[in-house]
Amino acid sequence: MDPLFVGGTMLRRGLLTPGNPVRIVRQFAALGRWGFGLAGELRQAAARSPRRIAVIDEQGQLTYAQLLDRAERLASGLPVAPGERVGLLCRNSARMISALIGVTTLGADPVLMNTGLSPSQLATVAKDQGLRALLFDDEFAERVALVEGVEKLSEERVEELIAGAPPVPRMPPPERPGRTIVLTSGTTGVPKGARRPTPGGFRPLCSVIDRIPLRAQERVMIAAPLFHTWGFAGLQIALALRATIVLRRKFDPAAVLDDLVRHECTGMIAVPVMVQQLMELPVASAKPALRVVAVSGSALPGGLATRFMDRYGDVLYNLYGSTEASWASIATPADLRSAPSTAGRPPHGTTVAVLDEAGGPVPVGEVGRLFVGNEMLFDGYTDGASKSMHEGLLATGDLGHVDPSGLVFVDGREDDMIISGGENVYPAEVEGLLADLPQVREVAVIGVPDEEYGQRLAAYLVLREGETLDPEAVRDHVRRHRARFSVPRDVIFLEALPRNATGKVVTRELPR
Numbered sequence: 001m002d003p004l005f006v007g008g009t010m011l012r013r014g015l016l017t018p019g020n021p022v023r024i025v026r027q028f029a030a031l032g033r034w035g036f037g038l039a040g041e042l043r044q045a046a047a048r049s050p051r052r053i054a055v056i057d058e059q060g061q062l063t064y065a066q067l068l069d070r071a072e073r074l075a076s077g078l079p080v081a082p083g084e085r086v087g088l089l090c091r092n093s094a095r096m097i098s099a100l101i102g103v104t105t106l107g108a109d110p111v112l113m114n115t116g117l118s119p120s121q122l123a124t125v126a127k128d129q130g131l132r133a134l135l136f137d138d139e140f141a142e143r144v145a146l147v148e149g150v151e152k153l154s155e156e157r158v159e160e161l162i163a164g165a166p167p168v169p170r171m172p173p174p175e176r177p178g179r180t181i182v183l184t185s186g187t188t189g190v191p192k193g194a195r196r197p198t199p200g201g202f203r204p205l206c207s208v209i210d211r212i213p214l215r216a217q218e219r220v221m222i223a224a225p226l227f228h229t230w231g232f233a234g235l236q237i238a239l240a241l242r243a244t245i246v247l248r249r250k251f252d253p254a255a256v257l258d259d260l261v262r263h264e265c266t267g268m269i270a271v272p273v274m275v276q277q278l279m280e281l282p283v284a285s286a287k288p289a290l291r292v293v294a295v296s297g298s299a300l301p302g303g304l305a306t307r308f309m310d311r312y313g314d315v316l317y318n319l320y321g322s323t324e325a326s327w328a329s330i331a332t333p334a335d336l337r338s339a340p341s342t343a344g345r346p347p348h349g350t351t352v353a354v355l356d357e358a359g360g361p362v363p364v365g366e367v368g369r370l371f372v373g374n375e376m377l378f379d380g381y382t383d384g385a386s387k388s389m390h391e392g393l394l395a396t397g398d399l400g401h402v403d404p405s406g407l408v409f410v411d412g413r414e415d416d417m418i419i420s421g422g423e424n425v426y427p428a429e430v431e432g433l434l435a436d437l438p439q440v441r442e443v444a445v446i447g448v449p450d451e452e453y454g455q456r457l458a459a460y461l462v463l464r465e466g467e468t469l470d471p472e473a474v475r476d477h478v479r480r481h482r483a484r485f486s487v488p489r490d491v492i493f494l495e496a497l498p499r500n501a502t503g504k505v506v507t508r509e510l511p512r
Contacts (some may be wrong), residue, residue, distance in 0.1 A: 002203060005348055009206040015241070016218035023048050031285035034173050036199040038180070039105045042068055049242045052217070056263055057247040062094050064242070067101075069077035070094075070162055072171050074102035077161035079151055082107030082174050085134035085181070089113040089122070089140050092226050097235065099135050099158065100180075100226070107174025108132075109124045109429075111181045111193060112227035116501030119146045121191070125183065126150055129193050129382060181382060182229050182323050185225040193382035194323045196232070197375075204326075204376050205240050207347045208233075209328040212294045212317045214241060220267035223247040223274050228502045229323045230296040234269030243267070253277040260288035264499070270296040270385075273503030275308055275316075276442070283311065290315050296327075298504050299410060299428065301437035301442065305336040318344060320410060324387055325394050326376035328352050329408040341432060343400070343408040350374040351393065352408055354401055359390050365497055367411050370400045399426065416453040418447030425499035430457060430478060430486050437477060439467035444497050444505045445488065448512065460510055462496055469493075 026047035034040030042064070045054070059345030062070070075110035080086055086103045088110055090096035095157050103110040111129050113122065123146045126134065133151035136144050144152055153161070177198060183191035199205065214220065220243045224231035239246045246263045248256060250275055260268065265288060272295050290312060296319040309316050314333035320343035321327035329352055346352045354368040355361060362368035371393035380386045383390055388395035398409045399417060412428035419425070427445040434443045442462045448454040463469055471491035478487045498509035 002349075005210070006202050006206045009210045010202065013209050013241070017216070019048065026327065034238075035177060036201060036205075037104060037177055038101050038239065038240065039071075039173075041180070042071065042101050045223060045239055045242040045250065045337060049217070049251040051242045052307050053290065054241060055097060055245045057093045058249060059094065067094065067098055069167065070098040071105055073100060073162045073165035073167070074158065075105040075163040075171065076449055078102065078106055078108070078133070078378070080106060080133050081106050082176060082178075083109070083111045085129055086507045087111045087113050087126060087129065087131045087134040087136075088227070089115065089134060089136040090227075091115060091137055091139075092222065092231070092247040093137075093156070093249060093425075094247070095137075095155070096226055097245075098162075100235075104178030104180065105171065105174070107176050107178050109179045109181055112232065113182060114183055114191060114227055114501055115140070115225065117143075117191070119143045123147050125191060125193075129181065145246065146279060166273075175424075177247065179379075180232070182232060184323050192385070195379040195382060197377070197379055200375065201235075203349060207374070208237060208319075208330070209241075209329065211332060211344075211347045212292060212319070214243070214267050214292055214294075216241045217243060218267045218291075219244045219257065219263055219265045221248075221263070221265045223248070223251055223256055223268060223270040224297065225501055226443060228271070228297060229273065229321070229326075230319070231269065233326070234294075235294075238269075242505065253281055257281060257288065258286060260290065261286050264289065266290060268294070270295050271503045272300050272304065272318075273298070273442075276304055279304065279308055279311065280441075286311065286334065292317060294319060296321060299432075300336075300341070302432040303340060304341040304435075309333060309336070318342075318406065320344065320478075321372075322396055324378040325372045325396055326374060326378075328370070328372040328374075328396060331407075335407060339403075339407055339409075341409065343410050345406055345408065346372075352402070353393055354496050355390060356381065364404055365401055367399050367401045369414065370396045370398045370408075372396055372408070416447065418457070420447075420455050420457070420485045421453040422452070423483070425455075425486055427457060430459065430488065433478060433481055434459060434461065434474065437469070437474075439463050439469045442497055444510065446507050446510065448490065450489060453485070457486065458490035458492065458510075458512075459488040460492050460494055460497060462494055 027044045030043035034328045046064040054067045056063040126147045129512040135153045180196045181193045222234045294317045318331040329344040351373040353371045373393040412426040431445045444460045448458045
């Protein structure tokens with residue numbers, strides 16, 4: 001059935017439309033020679049649509065032919081050997097894409113560095129990953145100063161390498177394809193490097209675009225950071241679709257909304273906090289013509305999905321996955337209308353299982369450990385470690401359940417669950433409850449030590465401008481809807497939650 005599924009999905013998404021026969025032959029020949037990694041996807045797009053605009057950023061725009069030329073020139077000029085690792089500390093830009101693909105074209109391994117890393121974290125990651133070189137945006141020059149033992153390539157130096165390299169019309173594929181390394185979020189410690197697999201064909205792409213209906217040659221704003229698993233996945237999808245990618249170095253909700261309208265974007269790749277910030281803007285007179293807004297990276301706060309679709313239409317899709325598992329399930333607008341907190345259903349070729357501590361299945365509706373299987377599971381961490389597996393399925397590290405209709409729900413992280421007075425308590429459940437309060441802008445709930453009960457919950461709330469809320473009113477709200485052991489002992493009001501560059505709350509920075 002897979003050939004029928006792949007062929008049908010490609011046809012529905014506009015990937016099998018007629019065109020210049022010579023270009024089509026070159027397109028598939030490029031995939032045959034280079035494979036389905038970023039280097040191959042850029043080459044197939046440049047072969048089929050060389051003059052199509054590939055990227056629009058704050059510096060201008062590049063066609064697919066121009067983007068490929070920059071990537072190949074950089075690959076020929078980099079002071080790096082195949083198999084070595086190159087860090088990329090860059091914001092979203094055409095420069096980052098050409099650097100990323102240039103590194104893989106050479107057969108070196110790009111390591112996507114989180115722009116939110118501190119100088120000491122950056123130095124530690126560079127050492128742990130054994131970087132040979134580090135390409136960085138000029139704004140990070142001071143941070144890079146602490147990194148030792150690597151070739152440091154500034155924006156100016158990269159441009160010199162590209163300008164000084166001769167055109168390479170038919171650069172051969174490397175003996176060993178470059179492998180992209182994505183860092184884990186590092187919200188509780190130093191990030192680890194996870195080796196991303198290279199797709200072996202069209203099926204992984206089709207599994208996603210079957211549920212998230214992005215089409216060939218769309219204009220897609222990738223707002224999620226390209227160093228993040230979801231931003232990186234968005235880039236892979238966009239190149240495969242020969243889309244025009246719209247980028248902005250930093251996320252600013254008003255500027256992004258303007259870009260969506262001005263560049264006539266029909267798709268958007270984002271993380272949930274970005275959608276939340278868009279909703280805090282006044283209703284604009286000119287709305288973007290969005291068909292698809294696909295989010296991933298963290299849970300959707302309570303009620304956000306419904307509010308967003310009430311304003312922008314039923315265009316929101318929520319992908320639940322991780323750096324290690326790629327994807328586990330995808331929620332469509334219909335799923336989110338029926339159950340706004342759902343993570344959706346597993347796409348084609350993906351299995352989700354809810355297991356108990358002994359590895360046995362739990363009854364429908366009961367909470368257990370979430371495991372996932374698909375062909376894009378990561379190849380382990382760069383330090384040689386991996387994650388728990390059970391009969392070919394990877395542990396996500398999350399707890400969840402599946403309802404009678406087959407919808408997946410994530411109830412929280414395994415290591416977030418607390419035991420209060422002998423009862424299991426899930427902070428995420430209380431977070432969702434408090435997020436529904438009209439006065440609350442954002443909320444985080446964690447477990448803290450307690451002398452009497454062992455552990456209790458602490459709630460951190462950021463209120464909307466002009467709103468007030470009493471701590472006891474917060475506790476009363478939880479008492480009315482949950483058991484007494486779910487009531488937070490501490491209610492703390494903050495100006496903002498500490499978040500990393502991908503919008504995840506950094507719990508270790510919450511005041512205790």
